[in-house]
Amino acid sequence: MTTHATAAAESVEQLAKRTFAELHQSIVAQEAGSLAGDVEAIHDMRVTIRRLRVALSNFAVCAPKEDRKRLREQLENLADALGGVRDLDVMIAALKSQLLNRSNEERAAISALIRRLRDRRRLRLRALINYLRGEEYAGFKREFFSESTSADSSESATERLGIPYSVIEEEHGQAA
Amino acid sequence: MAKPLKIKKVSPDDGVDKAAVRVLRTRTKEFYAHWPDPDTAPTLEQLHDLRISGKRLRYSAENLRELYPDRLALLIDLLKRFQDLTGDIQDCVTQREMIEKDLARLRRRNPHSGQIAALEKIISEYGQRQSMMFAQFHEIWRGMTLSEFRESLKAMTSRVKKRAPDRGAEGVEPSLRLVASAGSFAVDQAGDETGAETIVYVHDGHV
Numbered sequence: 001m002t003t004h005a006t007a008a009a010e011s012v013e014q015l016a017k018r019t020f021a022e023l024h025q026s027i028v029a030q031e032a033g034s035l036a037g038d039v040e041a042i043h044d045m046r047v048t049i050r051r052l053r054v055a056l057s058n059f060a061v062c063a064p065k066e067d068r069k070r071l072r073e074q075l076e077n078l079a080d081a082l083g084g085v086r087d088l089d090v091m092i093a094a095l096k097s098q099l100l101n102r103s104n105e106e107r108a109a110i111s112a113l114i115r116r117l118r119d120r121r122r123l124r125l126r127a128l129i130n131y132l133r134g135e136e137y138a139g140f141k142r143e144f145f146s147e148s149t150s151a152d153s154s155e156s157a158t159e160r161l162g163i164p165y166s167v168i169e170e171e172h173g174q175a176a
Numbered sequence: 177m178a179k180p181l182k183i184k185k186v187s188p189d190d191g192v193d194k195a196a197v198r199v200l201r202t203r204t205k206e207f208y209a210h211w212p213d214p215d216t217a218p219t220l221e222q223l224h225d226l227r228i229s230g231k232r233l234r235y236s237a238e239n240l241r242e243l244y245p246d247r248l249a250l251l252i253d254l255l256k257r258f259q260d261l262t263g264d265i266q267d268c269v270t271q272r273e274m275i276e277k278d279l280a281r282l283r284r285r286n287p288h289s290g291q292i293a294a295l296e297k298i299i300s301e302y303g304q305r306q307s308m309m310f311a312q313f314h315e316i317w318r319g320m321t322l323s324e325f326r327e328s329l330k331a332m333t334s335r336v337k338k339r340a341p342d343r344g345a346e347g348v349e350p351s352l353r354l355v356a357s358a359g360s361f362a363v364d365q366a367g368d369e370t371g372a373e374t375i376v377y378v379h380d381g382h383v
Binding site: 087 | 183188189190192194195235238239270274275291297
């Protein structure tokens, strides 16, 4: 955990790269849970995407325009795929909580609606899984420090993004 | 959805303290831009933009909180509750729309289904809940748009916290104290400040 003293001594660029790297890592950490359809993992991944989008606009000065544009598009598409499932999770949970204190007819209607929403969730989860197994998400995972830690990488994220994002490299004294 | 305001006059080599002030000032300005006058009725789009800007301000404050030890805790807490309430209102809107679509489909496929009346009742309940939550939120927003509240917010985020001075010494830190009573939205937290406080009591929309 960074202390106040070290945080205050940082430059904007250092704070930006640390923030980007941490949030990127948090997003990727939810991948397995999201692939398994876990409600919390999908929610956490989506929230962290929002945080990264905010960080990208707050520290826009630290990343070239074309990189920001590419990242924004990747994040938007991932957020859409996650949001499709998440909206249904919220709705299903809300409807389940309404089952109590209802007449038999209302309970039957709500249960039937929940079944229809679950069917729809299965389709949307399939779309999310396809996205997470696709090229664009693979590219997203290579952003920031992930690619630069790979031994066979010919071009580091640092070079591609124009700023020394790699926390890992820097911690080992190899940063540009 | 409204785009985030650009953070101006910050360069990569600047110290984070300068950037932090600019980021929070810009995000606060953006937050207040969507529904400036709480006496007018907002559109759904204004409410949506306000909710999104509230998130941007909260996430920015959380990202920068280590530069303002303890000082942003109340703001973050307040924004979390704000987000919960506006999120619940948004959920009502989207869920109601979803049920309406489902109901339309059901009417086409099975016009005599016994589920139709039940779904109509649920839709009407969503409407009532949305109105109730909006009334609650409206009172809170009135409190948050008071000039005293906004001034203390500005003072709180206008500079990062320096090394702690002795108690009673110069350089006292501004803080925010808000007591809002509107349903479940109640905050009462003073923080750890060493000096003067700006105290705003928001009670049913009155200071």
